[in-house]
Amino acid sequence: MSDDDCPCGRGAAYADCCEPYHRGAEPEDAETLMRARFCAFSKGEVGFLVRTLHKDHDDAARPADEVEAHLREGLAALNYQELSILDTRPVDDEGVAQVLFLAKVWCHGKDLSFVELSSFVHDGTGWRYLLGAPLLVSRLSGDAGRLRITSFPDAAQGQKGQS
């Protein structure tokens, strides 16, 4: 992996991979948005993170500059190292697409890697992040890298409208 490789793990240079999304292009599917969001966490592109929140996401109700400041504060200490897409589920009847991923994240030498099942919805303009159910890898038993959506412990929480 060379220095200009995109942090999202696709193996392309940042300029040819996630950077165009961070500059305003719309990712073509949920997985591409997921990768671009991970990359934005890695590179501190907080404007993109806020722009791609679905209006029903909890943070979308807060002022954008407040959310951006909060993200910036958190990201300063975090090292988003590596992304593995574990599983995807195509768009369902309610328009929700899901991506299960493993994010390798470090904070001051502490392993904060997590697995998350994220839900994405297209709002007519582009794909947006609706919600996620992150679980710290350190709290999981077994190999996190072998998880699939059907075996993810909190899979039910990622389903919008189910309770």
Ligand SMILES: [Zn+2]
């Ligand atoms: Zn990328």
